[in-house]
């Protein structure tokens with residue numbers, strides 16, 4: 325079954341949106357297979373956002389994501405990567421449709437509440453950066 329990495333960013337945690345966000349994915353029908361509240365070290369932030377290294381906002385991005393706790397999650401389900409991206413909404417909150425997480429709660433692109441993997445390759449890489457395999461549960465084992 326497909327897995328994706330998502331995290332509630334420091335702005336979302338500070339605004340008490342963890343419950344609302346996890347509730348949306350639970351109600352949609354996805355399963356939470358890993359989760360932790362954590363403070364991201366700068367080295368991990370730089371690695372996670374490595375593809376944006378040359379962007380003018382890279383420093384700002386790393387500074388923001390390390391500025392407070394994030395809620396890191398792994399979700400599982402059919403087509404969870406693309407579906408979760410749709411539920412998050414466009415990166416720029418101004419372009420995110422109402423009903424999406426960023427459309428409902430965000431205003432600023434640098435503080436857009438949530439991150440989600442954009443492809444199977446990113447999901448595998450990002451899950452590996454944030455979680456050990458022992459930190460992920462396997463619901464099938466309990467069937």
Ligand code: CMP
Pocket residue numbers: 376381384385415433434435436438439440
């Ligand atoms: P995310 O999906 O976490 O991946 C990269 C992040 O870069 C993106 O969400 C935005 O929060 C951030 N970002 C994109 N464009 C800008 C920008 N112009 N200024 C600051 N941050 C940005």
